[in-house]
Amino acid sequence: MEVSNKQVLLKDYVVGFPKETDMILSSGIISLKAPEGSEAIVVKNLYLSCDPYMRSCLGKPDKFSYAPSFTPGTPIIGYGVAKVVDSNHPNFKEGDLVWGITGWEEYSLITRANTFRKIEHTDVPLSYYTGILGMTGMTAYAGFHEVCSPKKGETVFISAASGAVGQLVGQFAKLMGCYVVGSAGSKEKVDLLKNKFGFDDAFNYKEEHDLDAALRRYFPEGIDIYFENVGGKMLDAVLLNMKVNGRISVCGMISQYNLEKKEAVHNLFCLVSKQIRIEGFLIAKFFHLYPMFLDYVIPFIKEGKIAYVEDIAEGLDQAPGALIGLFNGRNVGKQVVVIARE
CATH class of the missing domain: 3.40.50.720 (NAD(P)-binding Rossmann-like Domain)
Structure with a gap:
């Protein structure tokens, strides 16, 4: 049940403007079976979100930051869309599509699965859950x-x-x-x-x-x-x-x-x-409004009353460049990294 798992790791804490070389591509091994006795899930990551707040996570722990720093030598984490491969959690089953905080890697073991949301509306692009629907x-x-x-x-x-x-x-x-x-x-x-x-x-x-x-x-x-x-x-x-x-x-x-x-x-x-x-x-503070938000925005999307632009980077190896692009204005619209398409 173990497979190779390509990852993007933080090389070391970043000072000043980040560079692609501050992140390294690596490969690890992961079990596709959720640990017994836990409520963990294993997911196959499909889409990753690049967001400005992640800049503070690249640096050393800072009392002014609201998001925890990434740990050098471990995968970067951020919002993403994924498919459940195995689950010990009562709210998720194999094959469910979900979005939440995941690793910048092909597969992730999620030990806090209660932070994930199941995707119910699949008649819109899944990548939208990294952005307009996320x-x-x-x-x-x-x-x-x-x-x-x-x-x-x-x-x-x-x-x-x-x-x-x-x-x-x-x-x-x-x-x-x-x-x-x-x-x-x-x-x-x-x-x-x-x-x-x-x-x-x-x-x-x-x-x-x-x-x-x-x-x-x-x-x-x-x-x-x-x-x-x-x-x-x-x-x-x-x-x-x-x-x-x-x-x-x-x-x-x-x-x-x-x-x-x-x-x-x-x-x-x-x-x-x-x-x-x-x-x-x-x-x-506002995630309790998420169901109301979906009721508000999905009709506008389907009726063509809201335009939405994504800047797509294909492949996990393009993720470091996609993230760095946020800080020099290279992206146009929502920056998304595609790992695999459902």
């Missing part, structure tokens, strides 16, 4: 609807808007009748926001020498809601352009992840003078 989609949904309390007609700005979360937040906002502008890092991505995802407007932040002026141009009366994915200079400029009683949902700050010395934010007094509410969130 953690990413829930992040966009909860961060916008639950944290921001949006209202029809409000103005919404989204940074890193062509990414996995940003593209969905913008479309959720449009479905509510909001005015939506996004920023991205290339002409291709700006065109995608306007022509594929239906944003009212978008701009390339790399071409703007004055972000404050750019935001005043797109939001002459100010911003009601800012969905924060970037941090740093963008956050500083946004604070100057928020309306009174505006709301900021802090999902991430990708511009800061690889910096040993973080950029200062100078305009924080705007939080006081404009009575702005700023709230960071972790998706674990």
Whole structure:
């Protein structure tokens, strides 16, 4: 019952910008039989998700990080879609399709199977459960609807808007009748926001020498809601352009992840003078809403009212490059690694 198991291991803790060489391809041996006396499952991994939060997991344990560091010499872990090969858990049986935290390897032994969710809707692409129907989609949904309390007609700005979360937040906002502008890092991505995802407007932040002026141009009366994915200079400029009683949902700050010395934010007094509410969130707080989220989003997908773009990397050996690509803007849409297709 033992088979060879190709894996992606963390070589050592990463400082600064990560490189593909910080991860190594290896091969181990795994039993396809779940240990007796446990409630473990063994899964065959099909799709892996590359997510910005994983950058902090590449570094040494940090009191500011909300996700545990990976252990050098062991497989990287992250969200993925898998098929159950063997199960001692009462909620799963052989052949079930599931999504949850798994290893960057061909097969994984999952000892905490209660953290996995069985996939019931199989009439949509399975890869969607790494994104729009998984953690990413829930992040966009909860961060916008639950944290921001949006209202029809409000103005919404989204940074890193062509990414996995940003593209969905913008479309959720449009479905509510909001005015939506996004920023991205290339002409291709700006065109995608306007022509594929239906944003009212978008701009390339790399071409703007004055972000404050750019935001005043797109939001002459100010911003009601800012969905924060970037941090740093963008956050500083946004604070100057928020309306009174505006709301900021802090999902991430990708511009800061690889910096040993973080950029200062100078305009924080705007939080006081404009009575702005700023709230960071972790998706674990909202997973109890997952059934309601599926009821909300699946009809929109099937009716073609939500567009969704994936950036597909084929094969486990492409996983290190796919992950690193998140931090230099190489990906367009949700970055997915395909190990095997069901």
